[in-house]
Amino acid sequence: MNPLLPQPRLALPQLSNYAAEYDWLFFAMSVFSVVFVTAIFIAILYFAIKYRAGSPADRTDRIRFRSRVILESSWSLIPFVLLLVFFVWAGKMYVAWSMPPKGALEIAVVGKQWMWKFQHPGGQREINTLHVPLGQPVKLVMTSQDVIHSLFVPALRIKMDAIPGRYTNLWFTAKETGKYHLHCAEYCGTDHSVMGGWLIVMTPADYQTWLAQAGTDLSLAGAGAALFRKYGCSGCHGANSTVHAPSLGGLFGTTVRTEDGREVLADEGYIRDCITVPGKNRVAGYPPIMPNFSGKISEGDLIKLIAYIRSLPPGARP
Ligand code: HEC
Ligand SMILES: [Cu+2]
Known part of the structure; x- marks a missing residue:
């Protein structure tokens, strides 16, 4: 992206490696939709008024066959090509997003009604709060103990379902330390709305200290x-x-x-x-x-x- 251009961003910190590009995609799709909706809406309004019942507008068919073919194919092909741009762009992000790098720090996640359980490779456990180190790829290996849940951290711009009987993955590299909301984004019963907590990003040294004092006897x-x-x-x-x-x-x-x-x-x-x-x-x-x-x-x-x-x-x- 051109660093001289103003960067679009949602009203949220851009915490992950995906966030900036995601915000660009979101912004581009919004602009695209607004431009097309406005143009179509104006055209509808214009023709509705021009050809209203009883208006003196000329209603004879003046368009020749050739120009009709050109017209029909251009309004099918141009939006098609424009949408393919979004398809390729989003597809590229999806591929990066679905391939965790080797050597990522793996954290096990179990969703259950109504809490998130996290466990670090050293055996350290936590509930509804997840500590991760800054600048290091983190891979969450997720499952659910009961119904489908979905882990969503808006600041990361990522969300993934936790599905009973299956493991799903989510990976990211956090770029700023701090405390960020995490939620369950799949309606999962009575206390769905309180099934959330915090993602806490720490410097690698602080994370090591945290691991040591969260201590457990067994990995x-x-x-x-x-x-x-x-x-x-x-x-x-x-x-x-x-x-x-x-x-x-x-x-x-x-x-x-x-x-x-x-x-x-x-x-x-x-x-x-x-x-x-x-x-x-x-x-x-x-x-x-x-x-x-x-x-x-x-x-x-x-x-x-x-x-x-x-x-x-x-x-x-x-
Ligand atoms: C009664 C004997 C027996 C017991 C007890 C048993 N297994 Fe197995 N396991 C087998 C046999 C035989 C196979 C190979 C045939 C198959 O895949 O079903 C196998 C296959 C496997 C495989 C696939 C191995 C491969 O090479 O792909 C895994 C993993 C496994 N078992 C894990 C476990 C775990 C974990 C437990 C305990 C919770 C366990 N097994 C208990 C006999 C047993
Ligand atoms: Cu849930």
Whole structure:
């Protein structure tokens, strides 16, 4: 963008890497809509008056076939091309927005009636308040424990649904320290209106201090290791198991071949499905004995189990 031009901005801080461009897009679409609506409205008014019943206006058909074709195609094609500009522009932003950079700080988010639960990789937990470091990409891995919720931080200009049974992502880099509102933007029941809180952006040093004093004894992965034994996963997947079950070391991020010949990327959603919908992607060459844990493991525990499986290096057995 040309830095000499006045920058359009909504009456909100431009907190994220997307905010400035989003405001430009919003401004351009508003200008586009206002210009076209005004022009069409004036034309309607003009013709309504000119050709009102009983007016002496000339009503003979004077337009020749050729000019009619030109007229018809130009008012279809010009708006089409103009709208394609918005399509490409917004599409480009959407692509950037949907591809979190590698190495982003991952924070687990669980929405439930009526609160937001956040958990940092070190295991630090918070409710309705989210602390993040300045200038570092942050990726929220979100799900819901009950109905659909939607996390919205207006200052970031981003919003994403939290959907039961699925993981959705949202990433951003915060550009200013401060305290910003966060909301639930999907009507989710009686207390929907109070389901919100604060995003607190801190300098990286302050964030480290905050993490240290928010302290916990176990990281997400560490807590997951304990759950892996508690739920009996280690009985089949563990090093001493006699059951023919896959070793989970290095699984995350690889491509798995399923019994019915598909190739599936082993991401959070895949591991979650293995635990809660075992038949869905059965791994090729293994018996269908993986128990169904659906409804038996809470969202918080699933996130920890996934963090643990992710932390296993290739070749390791739990
Ligand atoms: C009774 C034995 C058994 C238990 C208990 C068990 N699993 Fe499994 N698991 C299997 C078998 C066999 C497979 C491979 C077949 C399949 O995918 O269904 C498997 C597959 C998986 C996969 C996919 C592996 C891959 O290579 O893609 C994951 C992830 C997994 N299990 C996690 C867990 C977790 C977490 C638990 C505990 C909550 C658990 N399992 C409990 C037997 C078991
Ligand atoms: Cu909600």
